[in-house]
Amino acid sequence: MQTLLILGGGTAGTMIANKLSSRLARSDWRVIVVDKDDIHDYQPGYLFIPFGINTPEQVRRSMHTFLAEGVELVMGEVDVVEPDAKLVRLEGGREIGYDYLVIATGTTPRPDQTPGMLGDEWHKSVNEFYTFEGALALRDALRRFEGGRLVMHITELPIKCPVAPLEFVMLADDYLRERGLRERTEIVYVTPLDGAFTKPVASRELGHHLEQRHIQVEPDFMIESVDQERKVIVSYDEREVAYDLLVTVPLNMGADFVARSGLGDELNYVPVDKHTMRSTAYGTIFALGDAGNLPTSKAGSVAHFSVEIFVENFLQLVAGKPMTHSFDGHANCFVESGGGKALLLDFNYDTEPLTGTFPLPKVGPMSLLKESRANHLGKLAFRHIYWNILLPGRPMPLPAAMSMSGKNVE
């Protein structure tokens, strides 16, 4: 009997468990998932909660209901991995041995890493929407907001879903307009990057959208601290940005046990081969989803496409064959731009997001890097696709590899 041990039952862990449990012989394999609680959130929904577009109930489910029969779910917080002994210790002392280990514990916002962020005003005038609780607190803060300076701030890259802060300001622009508060509000977008986004063409297109909406950009801002009393954020080069309502994306970090186990880089991400997601240090360990250090966006779509590749490779590996599938870094991200429209970015390791149509040339129906209603409907529909198709591991009509078809090369 062999054991496949999966740490983390989120997007990546759940898909892997479901796909592999149906393809590995029950008589030969145990598939075990460890998670610290039985909660599975649809995290893209956190963006919509502050504006009342999604309700809290729509984004939260019970983890175990998504795991196929035969997958064992163990509740516990991972304490440490001992790669040489092929053993995982949980807090409280329980040990689980493995033949193969998948680290899928994602990435977590860490406000404790920036001095002054976690003061008395945390989740009051200093907010975030990268957790369930944060999204609810921000919804309430927005309801109380009566105008002033609304500052959206990103601490440091990489963050999961790097377009979410852009979506937030565009949705906020709409929301404030509807409430008659836009004239009385300055929206400021503060980023450590030198523009709106990480990749040049997308940065230019998205930059236009911010300009049209009179959203100011404060680039190259590396935060040193938050001063909650004076209501300013301070950068290392001593610039100050004042806020009435601050919405920050705290530093994102991989799980602390990754560092304790000697498996992580300086942000606790597991160094992996970018085409196979296999640990560069141990052949029996893989890291999928946000937990690894793949040089592409940390996004559910990346988790999905890379899991498809991993599953095929894993079956080859345990059959004693070479792994022939290679992940290209494919990411596919909807960017909500307000007014019932959205943009779509489609890119991989080698190709930055370009303009064009998706998935078919000319006809689309979705448009790349341009606002459209179809994109918006695609984004809203995705919650259903996530719960009903993606997590159960049913096939999706989207290939894992990116296609150049429909893209305009500049």
Next chain:
Amino acid sequence: MPVTTIAGREIDVDAEGFLTKPEQWDEALAETLAANIGITLTDAHWVPIHFLRKDFETQKETATLRRVSTVGGIPVKELFALFPGKPAKKMSYIAGLQKPKGCV
């Protein structure tokens, strides 16, 4: 990829002027690159630049600002003082490396 002449030598650079062949770099070139962006190298500047070069040998990619501070032990505040405004970009430019791609 364009080729440019820096300090009398032919050097391969990308559209933004970052070296694409780190092996074409040496300390004399670093002085010229630094001067291009208005920086005169002092002992304090050389510490992070040498760290970047050394780290690149093992990691095969440019260290991020965070890595220079946590692994290299140089406080971010100091990096901003040495390389005003955009320390990550400026350091990697002078060290003859691509800018760090931590940002995706």
